[in-house]
Amino acid sequence: MLSENNFKVYYQPIWNLKNKKLLGYEALIRNGSVDIGRLFREASKLGIIDQLDVASFNSIVKAGLPPNGLLFINITASGLPFLSPELARNLTMERMVLEFTEYGYKNIQDLGVILEKWRNKGVKLAVDDLKPGGDQLKLALAIKPDYIKIDRSLVNNCHLQGNKKALLEWIVALCGQLNAEVIAEGIERIEEAGFLVEMDIEYGQGYVLGRPEPAWREENTMTVLVPLAYKIV
Known part of the structure; x- marks a missing residue:
């Protein structure tokens, strides 16, 4: 189960919602009908999340980079010490983004030296699923990532729920204080995308903008029409 050969890589596009240009892709691993989130949670409980991280990372790196844009690769803080820039030495590292998920936590302060090695190679950092409170916020404050992804719970029906x-x-x-770019994920309605643009959130991904696919997209311009004058409630 933890072999890189067990995984197939899918790619979901991340778009600039304002100019409709492709920012890059998030690489997502699949293993048949297995729930990947549940797999990582169980691996964390069993203390083998580092092995799962290495297998996942290797399968993504083996598939290579897209012809255009960045490649966001999910990793965990627990698995990072077992990954090395040498594993991706054949790739253009300036186009790689290590995206920290919420699974498998270690002491954030222990990551500094390791992250510096990756950053020195030109690799960028991202924090996934950020919302007020919680470990992802602490991680973002500690590592000052290049990109921060908004938790999908805040994106869902944001155009209808004024409290969001x-x-x-x-x-x-x-994100402005941390000099990080903002990405909204889990966009499933065009109205959400329009609302997010009005909120000055530049980047987004989600089913309505492009589903995960087992190959790169041919087009580099978003074909979905996002309303650029949406009334904020």
């Missing part, structure tokens, strides 16, 4: 506006504004302000 203040939370999104807070995250946008935080």
Whole structure:
């Protein structure tokens, strides 16, 4: 189960919602009908998440980089010490983004030296699933990533729920202080995308913008029409 040969890599596009240009892709591993989130949770409980991280990372690196844009690769803080830039030495590292998921935590302070090695190679960092409170916020404050992804719970129906506006504004302000770009994930309605643009959130991904696919897309321009004048409630 933990062999890289067990995984197939899918790619979900990440778009600039304002100019419709491709930012890159998030690489997502698949293993038949297995729930990958549950697999990582169980691996964390069993103390083998580092092995799962290495197998996942190797399968993604083996598949290579897209012809255009960045490649976001999910990793965990627990698995990072077992990964080395040497594993990706044949790739253009300036186009790689290590995206920290919420699974398998270690002491954040222990990651500094390791992250510096990756950054010295030109690799960028991202924090996934950020929302007020929780470990992902602590991680973002500690490592000052290049990209921060907003938790999908804040994106879902954001155009209809006025209380989410203040939370999104807070995250946008935080990202400004950290010099991090903001990415909204889990966008499933075109109205959500329009609302996020009005909130000055530049990047997004989600089913309505492009589903995960087992190959790169031919087009580098988003074909979905996002309303650029959406009324914020």
